[in-house]
Amino acid sequence: MTVNEDSFTNWKNREEIAESMIPIIGKLHREQDVTVLVHSRSLVNKSVVSILKTHRFARQIAGEELSVTETLPFLQALTTLDLGPSQIDIGMLAATYKADGRGLSVAEFTAEAVAGATGENKIECREPRDVVLYGFGRIGRLLARLLIEKAGSGNGLRLRAIVVRKGAGQDIVKRASLLRRDSIHGQFQGTITVDEANNKIIANGHEITVIYSDDPTKVDYTAYGIKNAILIDNTGKWRDREGLSKHLRPGIDKVVLTAPGKGDVPNIVHGVNHDMIKPDEQIISCASCTTNAIVPPLKAMADEYGVLRGHVETVHSFTNDQNLLDNYHSSDRRGRSAPLNMVITETGAASAVAKALPDLDAPITGSSIRVPVPDVSIAILSLRLGRETNREEVLDYLRDVSLTSSLKRQIDFISAPDAVSSDFIGSRHASIVDAGATKVDGDNAILYLWYDNEFGYSCQVIRVVQHVSGVEYPTFPAPRA
Incomplete structure (x- = not known):
């Protein structure tokens, strides 16, 4: 048998294993x-x-192949357990099992690693929480x-309504069509009818x-059967507590803003300071896409090396805030025309760092240039560290x-030498460290730091x-702090 035939046979075998994993994954979910x-992922x-x-992508970050032949036994072991709602990383199970050295079977090791999701420890499935999108x-x-x-499991979050101003002619049909097809992010995965x-x-x-409404104070959400809902304002029209409080109508319990909040509105970057949200806090900001991109790696560097000052x-x-062609703008x-120019503009991300990382006693400055690509941005974070180090140590640390770490959903890592912006469309991480460019x-x-300023940010929201x-379920094996 030739080498090519060996490779093809191996591929077909892995295809068969991956195919066998699909119904197990679906049933667990x-x-x-x-x-x-x-x-x-x-x-x-x-x-x-x-x-x-x-599985193949693990090579980029872990430095070695991860095969479905390694993860399948752990997936099969999960089917024998009485699991509660959770997220279970079979890639991490395989990696930690390989380094364990106690001679446990896969079933024994898996049961121990996910014990927090079984028996008396498991979380009971909750009723879905209603969500309303204000703006579309x-x-x-x-x-x-x-x-x-x-929402595939029927638990967790349930989108009940969107609130928009009514447009002329077939408004709902056009909005459904925009949800169905997207020039950047592709087709909706599923079916949509109107x-x-x-x-x-x-x-x-x-x-x-x-x-349909152009005034948040005139909507009674209980009339639509909506109760105790979380409303996500993605219009950015109101950014302070007074303005956002207009959304606190019958049926709405909390308001989440997808833009930097002003005044005393907490600016939250998930993974960094989400634990500071008070249970009775009704108004929260998710800061900006750029703040979400720079704060997690900034925290990681500050924790390990200390940061004396920085510039991003x-x-x-x-974005839609710019004009397609030269025209009046406030x-x-x-x-000036967005698709034809690089445009120097301001960014509030640097000042927002202080809200998300109040313990970071280091001045951070920032500036921004808008460029003619429709999605994916890059933040160049220049830091003066508290101690000397070298490139290899920093890359090993950020890869780990x-x-x-507890920031693994926020920080991704890539070592591909030819990576460009379009490679990161659809990334679910807040930012991706480019190993080849690090200095x-x-x-x-x-x-x-690459980031999908649309999709990656939406995942953070x-x-x-x-x-x-x-309904934020625990992850197993538990990430290190």
């Missing part, structure tokens, strides 16, 4: 509300090739996709009521953070909503 992960509703690619633009539609995707008579969009069986330069994709430069000289470090709703 539907019946027990268990999300199966590989190095923080969900395998729920993934194809055979996607499962194989997710770029972020709103991505949030809708994520909420529908995560019930115009009842102002509903039905997506993967979930009925979403379209509420963001090269940011253009901002000095954003009126991306794999095993370290003594106590100076420069990190290049959903994580905050899950946390405040009480």
Whole structure:
């Protein structure tokens, strides 16, 4: 047999194994509300090739192959356990088992590693928490996709309604079409139908009521059967407590803003300071996409090396806040054509760091340039560290953070030498460390951090909503602090 035939046979064998994993993953998700992960990447509703690619990606960060032949026994072991709602990383199970050395069987090791999700320790499935989207633009539609995707088990979060101003002619049909197809993020994974008579969009069986209103104080959500809901304002029209409080209507319990909050509104970056949210806090901001991109790696570097000062330069994709062609704009430069120019503009991300990392006693400055790409940005984080180090040590540390720390859902790591911005469309991490671009000289470090400013940020918003709703399920094996 030739080498090529050997490789092809191996591929077909792995395809067969991945195919056998799909019904197990689906059943765990539907019946027990268990999300199966590989190095923080969900395998729920993934194809055979996607499962194989997710395993293959471990090579980029762990430095060695991860095969489905290694993870399948752990997945099979999970089916023998009485699991409660949780997220279980079979990639981490395989890695920690390999390093364990106690001679336990896979079944014994798995039962021990996920003990917090079984027996008396397991969380009982909760009633779904209602969610309302106020606004249905770029972020709103991505949030809708994520909420529908995560509702597969019937528990957790349930998108009940979107609130928009009514447009002229077939408004609901056009909004459903924008949810169905996206020029950047592709087709909606599932089916969408429209019930115009009842102002509903039905997506993967979930009925979403379209509420028409241009004034949040005039909506009674209980009239639509909505109760104790979390409202996500993705319009950015109101950013202070007074303005956002207008949403606290009958049926709405909490308000989450997808923009930097002003005044005393808490700015939350999930993974960094979400634990500071008080149970009775009703108004929360998820800060900006750039703040979410820089704060987790900044915290990681500060924890290990100390940070004396820093500067962030963001090269940011253009947004709907800019003009397609030169025209009047309230901002000095954003009126110039977005797809034809690099546009210097301001960023509040540096000042927002102080809200998310109040213990960081280091001045952080920032500036931004909008560039002619429709999605994915990069933050260049230049730091003066508290001690000297070298490039290899920093990369080893950040790689480990991306794999095993409590920030592993926020920080990703890539060592591909030819990575470019479009490679990160659809990334669910807040930022991705580009190993090849990282520079370290003594106590100076420069990190290049890619981020999908639309989808990655939307994932961070959903994580905050899950946390405040009480349906943020624990991950096993537990990440290190």
